[in-house]
Amino acid sequence: MAGRILIADPTATSRIILKVGLNAARYRTLQAADGANALRIAREDRPELIILNAHLPDMTGAELCARLKADPRTRALPVLILAAQGNRADRLAALRAGANDYLAKPVDETALHALVRNLMRARAAFDELARRQDIVETMGFAESGPAFSRSPTVALIAPTPDTGLAWRRALGLALGARITPISREQALETGDGRDVPDAFVIAADIASHGDGLRLVSELRSRQPTRHAAIVIQDEANDVGTVPMALDLGANAVVPGTFDAEEMAARLERMLACKLEADALRERFVQRVDLAALDPLTGLFNRRYAEAYLARVAEEAVRTGQPFALMLLDLDRFKEINDTYGHRIGDEVLVETAQRLTANLRDFDLVARHGGEEFLVAMPATDLAAAAAAAERLRRVIGDHPVRVTGVDVPVTVSIGVTLCTGCDGKREMPQLIEEADHALYASKHDGRNLVTFARNAAA
Incomplete structure (x- = not known):
């Protein structure tokens, strides 16, 4: 990034x-x-x-x-x-x-770069929340009520129950939060998302070497725990733990013996950031209604996308960071409707929206641009990253048919991509959309199920 x-x-x-x-x-x-x-x-x-x-x-x-x-x-x-x-x-x-x-x-240079990547990802995710909040304000949505204040919760996953209790006793004196030792199995029993801890402190080695890191990956892959703060306690002080844990999604790695004062200092900042981000998400959901969402797919609609893109372009001019814009169109969608019926066609659109969202970053935008066409905007994305993302999206749509009520519906997608690098404001958003649209047309013309970049994508 x-x-x-x-x-x-x-x-x-x-x-x-x-x-x-x-x-x-x-x-x-x-x-x-x-x-x-x-x-x-x-x-x-x-x-x-x-x-x-x-x-x-x-x-x-x-x-x-x-x-x-x-x-x-x-x-x-x-x-x-x-x-x-x-x-x-x-x-x-x-x-x-x-x-x-x-x-x-x-x-250690590897650990430093992993930490830099981790902090940059977290900053980008928070910026995206703030950006969305600003956009809905400019679109004239009413202010929501004040967010409900609550006490944060911290789960401790230690190598043994006795160790977990010792961590809680030490940490309870230094941190104003509800603290509960739990097992690895309990951490994965997220249910419907209620009473999910705001933060996890996880031993790098719980029952076996490195199983704490595998738990981090599991927690990050699940919706209820995706945004939780996660700290790895690495008592073995293994130099390889830091980059691996951070790249898997941990927020921090604390080496050596458990230090309650240090852990409390880290958790206080992480919990404050987590609760602030939660409040932004809650206000955003409260303020965005059907005027900004597509009722079928649940994606943002064209109106919201246009406001979003204007903000991304402004920030790109200010920061000089590149961004990518894609238009995606399902191939021969009329034939799907004619062959299987419009109800199944609608389900194909819904499944397509879910696959696109699942294979992009949290701070990328996916919108329904109209009919069977989708728009993707990727802030802070260079040419190589845009190419990899576009090809990934093409494959997640085309490599597996959409299974609807026992019927496998083959679906492919054509993609047009343009890129704004070193943005100076000279290329207006309608021009960028037109560039992506021309590239999309080239993908259709050249045989469909293809990714095509606009000729001036690297301009």
Whole structure:
């Protein structure tokens, strides 16, 4: 995922080393040598992530983090603090100031990049919630009532019941939340989504090596627990646990012996972010009615999509990040209606919508553009990612027939894609949609069940 990262470090060599590694991963970097300049750049340029040295010439990393979190303009920016010689007191101070994580040098590059990816994904997901909230406001939806305030819940999944109880006793003194030790099996019994924990603290090794990480993957794949905060406690301090756990969906990995104060500091920030995101989702659902949703598929309709795309284009101009726009059309859909009937045709549309949604990121947009045509918008997406996503969507539709009331209905989809990179506002949204539409027509003309990019997609 493309994005901008601000590096604040007093040593030019350290900044250069970080810059080279991040640029190799296709991130763009901004630099500051002290806290005052870092604060100014963060306010003016609003990068997607800030990496701070624990000790800057004019303030500590924790002090700068606290100032960033106190400013509405920079409050949502994720912060990672790097320390030359980490110690528990500095780590706790950083976490309590609002830092998302704290790493002591020498930093394992694989772990660092996994943490960067993790924080960038979380930031993008939160930005998408805020973007949707702004869009419904511009569309004139009435303000919903105040969100219901509730106490968060934390589930502890330890290697043994006694260990879970010990964790609860220690953590209960430091964290204002309902804390319950549960088993791995209980964590997967999510039912209808009621009483699902807001956060999980999971041992990396529960009953066997690495089974805690497999549980993370299971929890992230299930709707009721998809948005829960997840912390892995890695008492074995295995260097490979950090990148694997983060890429599977954990929010953080805490190495070594269970430290209740550190865990509480991490969970307080994660729970606050989780509850804020939950409130945004709830308000969004309350405020979006049939005027913005397609009644058949439940996807956003064309009216909402147009407002959304205008906002994405504005942000692309501001940040310089590319975005992809796709138009997808089911092939020979009239024949499906004529052969099987319109009821089955409707079910094919519903299944298509579900497959598209399941195979895109949470912050991508899927809308019904009209009839059997769908629109997909992917913020912060470059050419390679757009090509991979388009091909994935083509295959998830075409490789498996839609099974409706005992009948297998073969379905394929043609896709047209355009891309806006280095967006400068010169290409208006109607032009981008027209480019995608021409590419879609080329896919149809060349035999259907194809992905075609607009000729100026990389412009």
